[in-house]
Amino acid sequence: MKFTAAYEQSRDAVYGYLVYMTRDVSLAEDLSQEVFLRMFLHLDKFRGEASVRTWALRIARNVFLSYARKKQPQLLEEQEWEPEPDVNRNLPEEEVLRKEEARQVRDCLMCLGEQERTVLLLRDFQELSYEEAARIMNLTPEVVKSRIYRARQKFRKIYEDSGKGDKAEWRR
Amino acid sequence: MEEMKDRIRIPRVTYQGDDRKLKERIFKFKAGSFRIAVFTLVGLFMGFYSDTYVRDTFFPTKLITAVPYKIMEAIYQSVLPVQNPIPPDMRGWTWNMIFPYSYVANLLAEPLTTVLIGGALYGSLGYFTGDKRVFTLQRFLKFAGCWCVVILLVIGAAFGFNAGAEAANEKFGKIEDFFFYREDGSGFSGKYGIPELTEEDFYQGFAPGDVVRDRNGELPLGIYFDGGMRYGLYRIHYEKQYVVTEQGKVYYISEEFVRYVKDEIESNSRNK
Numbered sequence A: 001m002k003f004t005a006a007y008e009q010s011r012d013a014v015y016g017y018l019v020y021m022t023r024d025v026s027l028a029e030d031l032s033q034e035v036f037l038r039m040f041l042h043l044d045k046f047r048g049e050a051s052v053r054t055w056a057l058r059i060a061r062n063v064f065l066s067y068a069r070k071k072q073p074q075l076l077e078e079q080e081w082e083p084e085p086d087v088n089r090n091l092p093e094e095e096v097l098r099k100e101e102a103r104q105v106r107d108c109l110m111c112l113g114e115q116e117r118t119v120l121l122l123r124d125f126q127e128l129s130y131e132e133a134a135r136i137m138n139l140t141p142e143v144v145k146s147r148i149y150r151a152r153q154k155f156r157k158i159y160e161d162s163g164k165g166d167k168a169e170w171r172r
Numbered sequence B: 001m002e003e004m005k006d007r008i009r010i011p012r013v014t015y016q017g018d019d020r021k022l023k024e025r026i027f028k029f030k031a032g033s034f035r036i037a038v039f040t041l042v043g044l045f046m047g048f049y050s051d052t053y054v055r056d057t058f059f060p061t062k063l064i065t066a067v068p069y070k071i072m073e074a075i076y077q078s079v080l081p082v083q084n085p086i087p088p089d090m091r092g093w094t095w096n097m098i099f100p101y102s103y104v105a106n107l108l109a110e111p112l113t114t115v116l117i118g119g120a121l122y123g124s125l126g127y128f129t130g131d132k133r134v135f136t137l138q139r140f141l142k143f144a145g146c147w148c149v150v151i152l153l154v155i156g157a158a159f160g161f162n163a164g165a166e167a168a169n170e171k172f173g174k175i176e177d178f179f180f181y182r183e184d185g186s187g188f189s190g191k192y193g194i195p196e197l198t199e200e201d202f203y204q205g206f207a208p209g210d211v212v213r214d215r216n217g218e219l220p221l222g223i224y225f226d227g228g229m230r231y232g233l234y235r236i237h238y239e240k241q242y243v244v245t246e247q248g249k250v251y252y253i254s255e256e257f258v259r260y261v262k263d264e265i266e267s268n269s270r271n272k
Helices: A003-022 A025-045 A052-070 A093-110 A114-125 A130-137 A141-161 B019-048 B050-055 B059-079 B103-128 B137-169 B199-203 B255-271
Strands: B175-181 B187-189 B219-225 B230-237 B242-244 B250-252
Touching: A003 A025, A003 A052, A003 A093, A003 A114, A025 A052, A025 B019, A052 A114, A052 A130, A093 A114, A093 A141, A114 A130, A114 A141, A130 A141, B019 B050, B019 B059, B019 B103, B050 B059, B050 B103, B059 B103, B103 B137, B137 B230, B175 B199, B175 B255, B199 B255
Parallel strands: none
Antiparallel strands: B175 B187, B175 B219, B219 B230, B230 B242, B242 B250
8 A cells, every 4th residue: 555545544534533632733733743654664564454544543542642651641631621712713603613613522522531532532533433443442342332432421421511512412 | 323323523623734744754764764774884884894993003093993893892801701711822723702612603703793783883873863853762772772682692692602612622523624732832733734634543542531631741732623613622642642622521542643743743843
């Protein structure tokens, strides 16, 4: 497989995962670059047992964990509710709403632990199967199932407690 | 299906980063890798010729050339205190500086370890001149770790070959050449000094003995085995016709062998 194809297929997935894991766009960009570089270096080891996206997300998780352990251990823990500052004043209303929604989700996700955040992102954001999520997290699909259930419940509770949520809005 | 309705809706995010940055990093990685490969090759070359520092008279180049060889010497003679048990004037025509018994062990120790040290040193220099964001400390530690493993394996193999040769010396073997020493310490190769002397002459009547050793009458005897790949230093007593191994095992030798050698040594001494 060519690097360009692998990059195109996994770029948004990797970046999205890292944005929600770090809540920092520029840090997510830096870490994404590191992930893509690792993909470039180890492309010959990719045997195609999983999809490119799963492989890339596995690398992204390792890069994130390695960074967080060394530089920002608080990213691995549940954090207190702390909304990001509103910087969208001059944007069109629709864009403001979209950004506001993303911001609220990021804020709520940060109140979850690393494992809960990851499982939620892999399943609900990346829409991976239980098997794929399990492969990335080195868990069994059954454990992923039970964790996703608990993570969703916790997320909803945090969202409701933040006083801004409408329970129905968070269901598809 | 079971939980589609249960899913949390997380808004899409599109990558906003600049692809040029990634291209730049990949380019730097490729260029850096090439530089490391070139530096490593130069290092291997410098390691190979490192022992020529002794002939260099210009101090700065002498210093640069000597580094891999001196590190090798320090490893074997200081870190791993290898004591060459054979004094320099009793090594016959062998050039084994580190491991006297085995040519292969010495080959692994002296030139090969030096070559590898040269490669590791210069390769590391190549690493440090690369982009720090791409060639991180972690990656360097992996690079250095690989070199350490290779060098340690070579060192281990050298010790293994030397130990094997040392053990084999006690059992003698297929003789390539003798190196005889006179009482004054000078010596000569059997092949050139006594060309008619054969391996059979040595082994004729060769048998374990239990004589009381007369250390004052013993002279060193160097023997090359297996096409010169192994060297052993023994003690020989021409009057009592015995030879002693390094670990003190005594063997009788044939009268014919002794006669050949004694004749050569005596005629040599008379001609002096």
